[in-house]
Amino acid sequence: MASDLALSAAERELKFRDPAKARALTGALERLCRDIGREPVSVMHVCGSHEQSIAKYGLRAILPRALNVIMGPGCPVCVTDVPEVDEAVVLAEDGVRIATYGDMLKVPGTSKSLADAQAAGAQIDVVYSAAQAVELARDTTAPVCFFASGFETTAVATAAVVLADPPPPPNFSILSAHKYIPPVMEIVAEMPGTRVEGFLAAGHAATITGWRIFERFVERHRIPVVVAGFEPLDILAGLVKLVELVRDGTPRVENMYPRCVTPDGNRNAQRQLWRVFRTTGGRWRGIAHVPNGNLRLRDEFAWIDARRRFAIDVRRLWTHAPSALTQVCICGDIMAGIASPHGCPLFGKECTPDTPVGACMVSSEGTCKIWHQYGGHPDL
Amino acid sequence: MCLGVPGRVVAVHGRSATVDFWGVRRETRLDVIDEPVQPGDYILNHVGFAIRKIPAAEIAETLALYEQLLREAEGDMMAADVRTEIAAAHDGAPPEGSRGV
Amino acid sequence: MSVTVKPGDAVQPSDLITLRHGAGGRAMRLLIEETLAAGFADTPVDGIGLAAMDDGAALRLGDGRWLVITTDSHVVHPVFFPGGDIGRLAVAGTVNDLAMMGATEPLGLTSAVIVEEGFRKGDLERIRGSMLATCREAGVTIVTGDTKVMGRGELDGIVINTTGVAVARAVIPDAGLRAGDRIILTGTIGDHGIALMARRHNLALDAELRSDVAPINGLIRAALAAAPGAVTAMKDPTRGGAASALHEMAAKSGVGIVIHEARVPVSAVVRAAAEMLGLDPFHIANEGKALIGVRPDAADAVLAALRAHPYGRDAAVIGACTAEHAGKVILDTGLGRRILAEPDGEPLPRIC
Numbered sequence: 001m002a003s004d005l006a007l008s009a010a011e012r013e014l015k016f017r018d019p020a021k022a023r024a025l026t027g028a029l030e031r032l033c034r035d036i037g038r039e040p041v042s043v044m045h046v047c048g049s050h051e052q053s054i055a056k057y058g059l060r061a062i063l064p065r066a067l068n069v070i071m072g073p074g075c076p077v078c079v080t081d082v083p084e085v086d087e088a089v090v091l092a093e094d095g096v097r098i099a100t101y102g103d104m105l106k107v108p109g110t111s112k113s114l115a116d117a118q119a120a121g122a123q124i125d126v127v128y129s130a131a132q133a134v135e136l137a138r139d140t141t142a143p144v145c146f147f148a149s150g151f152e153t154t155a156v157a158t159a160a161v162v163l164a165d166p167p168p169p170p171n172f173s174i175l176s177a178h179k180y181i182p183p184v185m186e187i188v189a190e191m192p193g194t195r196v197e198g199f200l201a202a203g204h205a206a207t208i209t210g211w212r213i214f215e216r217f218v219e220r221h222r223i224p225v226v227v228a229g230f231e232p233l234d235i236l237a238g239l240v241k242l243v244e245l246v247r248d249g250t251p252r253v254e255n256m257y258p259r260c261v262t263p264d265g266n267r268n269a270q271r272q273l274w275r276v277f278r279t280t281g282g283r284w285r286g287i288a289h290v291p292n293g294n295l296r297l298r299d300e301f302a303w304i305d306a307r308r309r310f311a312i313d314v315r316r317l318w319t320h321a322p323s324a325l326t327q328v329c330i331c332g333d334i335m336a337g338i339a340s341p342h343g344c345p346l347f348g349k350e351c352t353p354d355t356p357v358g359a360c361m362v363s364s365e366g367t368c369k370i371w372h373q374y375g376g377h378p379d380l
Numbered sequence: 381m382c383l384g385v386p387g388r389v390v391a392v393h394g395r396s397a398t399v400d401f402w403g404v405r406r407e408t409r410l411d412v413i414d415e416p417v418q419p420g421d422y423i424l425n426h427v428g429f430a431i432r433k434i435p436a437a438e439i440a441e442t443l444a445l446y447e448q449l450l451r452e453a454e455g456d457m458m459a460a461d462v463r464t465e466i467a468a469a470h471d472g473a474p475p476e477g478s479r480g481v
Numbered sequence: 482m483s484v485t486v487k488p489g490d491a492v493q494p495s496d497l498i499t500l501r502h503g504a505g506g507r508a509m510r511l512l513i514e515e516t517l518a519a520g521f522a523d524t525p526v527d528g529i530g531l532a533a534m535d536d537g538a539a540l541r542l543g544d545g546r547w548l549v550i551t552t553d554s555h556v557v558h559p560v561f562f563p564g565g566d567i568g569r570l571a572v573a574g575t576v577n578d579l580a581m582m583g584a585t586e587p588l589g590l591t592s593a594v595i596v597e598e599g600f601r602k603g604d605l606e607r608i609r610g611s612m613l614a615t616c617r618e619a620g621v622t623i624v625t626g627d628t629k630v631m632g633r634g635e636l637d638g639i640v641i642n643t644t645g646v647a648v649a650r651a652v653i654p655d656a657g658l659r660a661g662d663r664i665i666l667t668g669t670i671g672d673h674g675i676a677l678m679a680r681r682h683n684l685a686l687d688a689e690l691r692s693d694v695a696p697i698n699g700l701i702r703a704a705l706a707a708a709p710g711a712v713t714a715m716k717d718p719t720r721g722g723a724a725s726a727l728h729e730m731a732a733k734s735g736v737g738i739v740i741h742e743a744r745v746p747v748s749a750v751v752r753a754a755a756e757m758l759g760l761d762p763f764h765i766a767n768e769g770k771a772l773i774g775v776r777p778d779a780a781d782a783v784l785a786a787l788r789a790h791p792y793g794r795d796a797a798v799i800g801a802c803t804a805e806h807a808g809k810v811i812l813d814t815g816l817g818r819r820i821l822a823e824p825d826g827e828p829l830p831r832i833c
Contacts, residue, residue: 008402008749012439015439015442015443016439016442017815017816019815019816021446022816024450025446025449025450028449028450028453028454031453032453055819056761056814056819057814057816057817057819058812058813058814058816058817058818058819059816059817060817060819061817061818061819062816062817101427115499115500115501116497116499118499118500119486119497119498119499119500120486120490120497121485121486128427128428128758129409129427129428129429130427130428131409131428131429132428150427153426153431154426154427156412156426156429156431157409157412157426157427157428157429159412160409160411160412160429161411163411164395164411204424204426204431207424207431207432208431229442232816233446234442237445237446237449240449240453241449244452244453256445256449258441258442258445259434259435259438259441259442260424260432260434266412266413266414266431266432267414268412268413268414269412269413269414269431272411272412353507354501354507354508354511364759372822373820373822374819374820374822401753401756401757402749402750402752402753403689403749403750403753403754404690404750404753404754404757406757
């Protein structure tokens with residue numbers, strides 16, 4: 001039997017983006033929602049890439065009206081807190097060359113973003129891999145600091161470059177802003193305003209962690225979790241299974257992405273991740289304290305930790321008071337899934353991708369940015 | 381956009397591999413993958429690192445999953461229809477299906 | 482003394498020009514409207530001037546003729562890229578802007594070159610060779626120019642400004658679309674920007690990604706001749722990509738545009754590279770393509786004329802104009818529908 005994978009890109013796309021299958025799946029969703037018989041049925045996903053896929057393919061235009069698919073705090077850039085951005089900005093202004101993923105460039109700190117620092121002369125390099133940041137450091141004697149953002153899937157790559165042999169050169173350091181998703185699902189599930197009846201879990205994070213880590217969450221909160229992939233049909237199929245479990249009142253974990261996700265995940269990746277990082281509590285931008293939500297380098301790796309190599313004093317960035325608009329910003333509620341961008345008085349007016357007030361409007365995985373770009377719930 | 385397009389391993393050199401993503405080749409690190417890979421295998425890439433070897437029949441397997449899901453959903457609907465018919469038979473009202481679909 | 486700000490200067494970030502302002506999206510449009518062009522449009526011109534923000538200006542000469550002028554400064558890096566170089570771009574870009582206004586027979590180009598001290602003479606000769614070849618292809622030549630050299634570090638390599646002039650009997654603005662008009666795209670999108678991005682960011686992509694930079698005045702001439710008077714708007718999707726260009730056409734014309742994603746030509750390589758980088762081909766620059774609005778009854782004739790030309794083989798009708806959703810561009814993805822918004826800054830590769 002010839003491998004599926006020998007198909008061309010176009011053929012493969014046809015399989016995972018087939019309009020006829022999409023119609024069958026949304027038909028099933030309509031029937032399930034009718035069975036449930038009340039409105040809305042609210043489910044949450046916690047992955048910017050899920051929202052991107054939903055928005056990019058215009059899936060919200062075909063989902064049943066009764067189904068409310070909320071984006072939760074699944075944008076790692078959006079939840080990177082102001083002090084963390086300030087740390088990177090201070091290093092940049094002090095002459096350290098910063099390597100960062102593209103999305104972080106424009107996230108506002110207390111008074112400025114890395115892009116602002118760059119416009120004022122600091123050296124910032126956009127990279128798409130931690131390995132690339134290390135190569136930058138090998139090509140120069142100047143200090144290079146990798147501003148490591150992203151969730152656990154991305155932290156795995158950072159861990160790998162730390163543990164690699166030969167190790168990164170002495171002028172290389174890491175400023176970790178990595179986040180860990182499972183604890184925030186607990187927070188959202190326990191929030192007073194929440195009406196989330198089920199979670200769609202991110203397929204690539206689960207490729208690393210396996211799907212069994214959600215079992216305890218399901219036991220405690222009695223709401224189902226379905227692991228889903230990112231092709232439009234993956235997402236629709238994941239939603240069908242999730243709404244089915246909501247209808248049946250059977251909270252359990254289901255894996256709808258078996259081609260990538262196994263019960264126990266990738267042990268090799270997990271080993272490296274937890275060798276290099278430990279969890280610690282911290283504030284997620286707009287969401288308050290998340291116990292075990294941040295990933296920091298273990299003491300054994302102090303030699304590569306920018307926070308321990310450099311004396312980073314962020315206070316000099318506090319010369320400008322945050323604008324009054326930031327008091328009105330409801331990014332936190334949006335990321336927690338208890339408000340939507342259309343409910344924000346600033347959305348599309350004072351707060352736009354050009355003039356962002358909150359982080360949700362900056363990152364390409366941010367709910368507000370995605371809705372602004374793709375039209376949210378368009379009546380199209 | 382992390383749709384996780386699988387790439388085909390073209391060559392392996394130590395901890396890196398040259399991977400072809402339908403005409404776009406790039407170097408991908410193998411430090412964190414949990415199975416050995418060789419040329420011809422397909423991998424899932426994330427920020428320049430291979431995180432999973434994709435099984436050869438992944439599309440067939442996934443499509444089968446969708447089919448099963450739809451069959452179950454349909455089966456539920458048929459079961460619901462049957463239940464409604466039985467209930468209606470008890471009431472004396474015409475069964476749901478006879479009103480035309 | 483430098484007029485640019487240094488780290489530590491006490492300036493509000495909002496007072497500074499950033500790279501976003503040059504990326505062809507909304508930020509740039511606002512910079513032009515509010516800062517650079519403000520005031521000049523108050524003096525009326527007999528024709529299409531600054532207020533229209535079109536690809537060029539068209540000034541009435543009398544006896545039914547228009548003088549069409551356009552100018553462009555080219556700062557592309559790397560200077561030499563797969564498929565072309567700054568010289569080819571400088572000529573093609575200006576020839577194409579004239580063509581987008583309906584002026585497909587340029588009378589002449591100017592070429593003002595600013596070179597950094599230390600630039601290789603051999604590279605300059607290579608660039609000149611490209612400009613000459615592209616001029617020959619377009620049927621035009623450089624008639625006057627200017628040359629400056631700046632000190633090492635005062636300029637990044639080379640900047641070339643070209644201005645083009647032509648006379649035309651009919652000018653086609655980018656604002657003439659009406660409900661029902663079809664939208665034709667003359668070929669694949671994203672080629673130029675992706676080819677450059679791969680080189681510029683030293684991304685480890687080594688596919689056959691070539692820029693599509695080319696003078697398309699011949700192609701447009703054929704399209705206009707196939708259906709005189711039936712072409713209602715034209716725009717080339719350069720910086721900001723097809724999304725930016727479509728958005729402008731919809732907004733200026735006061736119509737909605739619905740695009741069918743399945744019909745938009747995108748090469749397999751660009752699609753794969755864009756997906757890998759987390760970028761949208763609609764946001765990526767092209768330098769040898771055009772968007773053409775045409776009355777429905779003439780669409781077939783224009784399409785046939787385009788496809789008969791070497792630069793139009795992949796031409797396709799990709800959508801149509803509607804009275805609803807005026808000013809918006811809607812993308813029918815085949816699975817659903819969404820807004821195709823203009824990009825707001827330089828497309829950056831994302832976490833993926």
